[in-house]
Amino acid sequence: MKKIYVIHENNEWTIHLQNRLDELQLPYEMWHLDEGVLDLSMPPPEGVFYNRISASSHTRDHRYAPEYTEAVLAWLERHGRTVINGSRALRLEVSKVNQYMALNAAGIETPKTIVAVGKSQIIEAAKSLNQNSFITKHNRAGKGQGVQLFHSISALSDYVNGADFDEPVDGITLIQQYIEAPMPYIIRHEFIGGKFLYAVKVDTSEGFELCPADACSIDDLFCPAPNESLNNSKVGGAKVEALSPKFEILQNYNPDFIATYEQFLADNNIQVAGIEAILDKAGNSYAYDVNTNTNYNSDAENAVDIYAMLHLAKYLATFL
Incomplete structure (x- = not known):
């Protein structure tokens, strides 16, 4: 059977x-x-x-x-x-460099990113990025691992050469353009069977721990605490009060680029994914993460009565 x-x-x-x-x-x-x-x-x-x-x-x-x-x-x-x-x-899944190259090949814009291996090269890469503020992250990561926001080369140098430096598991650090959003949130687009299911608005005012799984709740031991450097930096200078949910499924949301995202998934033989994107002050969208091990938040789904794992189970059943 x-x-x-x-x-x-x-x-x-x-x-x-x-x-x-x-x-x-x-x-x-x-x-x-x-x-x-x-x-x-x-x-x-x-x-x-x-x-x-x-x-x-x-x-x-x-x-x-x-x-x-x-x-x-x-x-x-x-x-x-x-x-x-x-x-x-x-x-x-295991390489953001591969993600960005595939996204760019599909005509999807990503933040400007420089790859560096070696501590001194991380600092040189940040200098060449020529940005007042920038982010470092791990090439092979997950759960926001290695994400740090810096406002100066000296702050980066202190981190890279200090005891708290987080060495990437594959040795590759990404130095990335900081996209300053007008409000502190990103949007995660969920796809099952290569087709758009829904989008989740994720509040980033407390940092970039964006794992939506119930096991990744903010005070759960399965996920790390939000990064302090990001906690102290409100995106676009805005502050969101802790009245709205961290994860909220958007209603009547269907931007033009969804078709491009679906074609990207088809071209790369990906059937189930969450694509995270951020808007800058001019309204330009940048995709910065493709999660092929995507999870879903129960509270957000209960609020709108839509359940991705049920859709996924039904999708898998079509192949039996």
Whole structure:
């Protein structure tokens, strides 16, 4: 009998999907790929394989989960199995450089970004960016890992050469143009089956910890606290009172660029994703993150009675 196989490395991020699969009485099996053994001479089982491996796996002591998953995906694809978010999606998940190059190839604007390896090169890259304010982030990250906002080269130098420097797991630091939004929020666009489902407005007034999963609530131990340098910098000088929810699904939202986002996903064989974007003061949109291990916030969904994991479970069932 065919099954739905969920490839992952974090139980906290899969429980809601499991609940929906149970609700629909669908056959499934969870493959937790933080470690394992793979016999390449044996054929895979029949079914549909949904890849949910995250770029932040190393923060949960699953350092080689993406590499092992890449091997498993190569095996599955070699045997012609149906894979949702296959090897190309994984490649983009674990590298923001690959994300930006693919986004740009699709005609989607991203913040100006410089790649640096080595502490002295990070500082030189920031100088060449020639921006009063700029952001550093990890190339292979997740949950806002490594995101720091700086207003001077000297502040960056103190950080890079200090005890608190956060070394990227792949050694690659990105120095990026700081997009100053008129109000402190970003918009995360969710897609299932390559088609737009909904957009979530995310309040960034308390920092850029943007993981929407219930396991990533602000006072939960699964996610790091918001970065202090970002806490002290209100985007565009605006301050949002803590009256509105951090995650809010937008109604009647369908900008023209959604079709371009969908084409980008199709071109890169990505079926399930969240694309995060920010607007500058002139109204220009910049995409800055493609999350192929996208999660959803229950409170935001309950408020509008739409449930992405239910849509996802139904989508996976079409392949059985």
